[in-house]
Amino acid sequence: MKCPYCGHPDTKVIDSRPAEDNSSIRRRRSCDECGKRFTTYEKIETIPLIVIKKDNNREQYDRSKIESGILRACYKRPVPADKIQKTIDAVELEIFNREEKEIPSSLIGEIVMDKLKELDPVAYVRFASVYREFKDVNTFMSELKKFLA
Numbered sequence: 001m002k003c004p005y006c007g008h009p010d011t012k013v014i015d016s017r018p019a020e021d022n023s024s025i026r027r028r029r030s031c032d033e034c035g036k037r038f039t040t041y042e043k044i045e046t047i048p049l050i051v052i053k054k055d056n057n058r059e060q061y062d063r064s065k066i067e068s069g070i071l072r073a074c075y076k077r078p079v080p081a082d083k084i085q086k087t088i089d090a091v092e093l094e095i096f097n098r099e100e101k102e103i104p105s106s107l108i109g110e111i112v113m114d115k116l117k118e119l120d121p122v123a124y125v126r127f128a129s130v131y132r133e134f135k136d137v138n139t140f141m142s143e144l145k146k147f148l149a
């Protein structure tokens with residue numbers, strides 16, 4: 001992001017958080033060149049992001065895919081809807097905070113698992129079992145034990 005004071009192209013993010021409307025990210029940036037600080041609001045849907053899939057194909061980032069994965073994992077679990085939305089927001093914030101143009105789908109999966117761990121243990125194991133493609137019950141059980149330990 002270009003510095004509005006001196007026009008230097010490289011500025012670094014010093015703080016990043018969801019804006020009040022929850023669909024944008026508020027960032028504090030500082031300029032490497034002149035040292036001035038400024039704030040930007042970036043609409044999540046206008047930040048271009050490409051997801052690199054397992055087969056190396058690329059596709060446009062799509063929030064609803066993360067949403068449906070998390071909803072499936074939380075099916076019939078006692079997790080309130082607003083907590084699910086907050087989890088999706090947290091996943092999304094972490095994804096966009098990387099400030100990369102591309103992200104591997106495997107990394108998105110890891111971030112989702114990380115957040116689900118805090119949300120609900122069953123949802124976490126469900127998601128992990130689909131995501132890591134557990135081949136058999138033993139792998140599933142060892143993952144579950146690792147989690148419960």
Ligand SMILES: [Zn+2]
Binds near residue numbers: 004005032035
């Ligand atoms: Zn500057």
